[in-house]
Amino acid sequence: MFIELDLQSDTPLYTQLADQLTEGIASGELKPGDPLPSIRRLAEDLGINLHTVNKAYNLLKQEGLLQVHRKTGVIVQPDGMPGVTEAFEAKLRRQLRSLAAAAAVRGMAEEVFAQESKSVYRDIITNRGGE
Structure with missing residues (x-):
């Protein structure tokens, strides 16, 4: 999945990242169980602070779209997406x-x-x- 962040945007980078990952899941580009890059790796690849990636990942974890494990890494929710609440x-x-x-x-x-x-x-x- 290709992620493009607008460094000049008023929208915070973590929000842009979370939005693009959500769109990737919604479009099927990211499938349940797919691994995502580590926080450090994605931050490096995008040239942004690792705390920014961590914030985006945690937001999506709270929304039930990702699972974050210290040892196995970050994956797209394999147990089905949360419904409309x-x-x-x-x-x-x-x-x-x-x-x-x-x-x-x-x-x-x-x-x-x-x-x-x-x-x-x-x-x-x-x-x-x-x-």
Whole structure:
């Protein structure tokens, strides 16, 4: 999986990394049980601080997407992904609210916002490689 971080972005690097790993899992590029690079190795490969990678990995561990073991390393959750919970729905609403507000401030029509959301979702799902 190719990870590209924008060092000039206002979005923290750990968030960018977590988001890209989540997208890799959602698209099927990263499959359950797949090993991920060690914290140190990924930090080296990306040219970022190892604490940044550690924070991203721990965030995804808390969300149930990764398993982190001191001896065996980091793997994509092999026991099935977590379902849609109330906490997830609340987080999703907060994030969508922020995006919707930004779109509304710029004058984007509701239909266009909804279509863009569908398009992005379908693009990720379509890239699952036949799953």
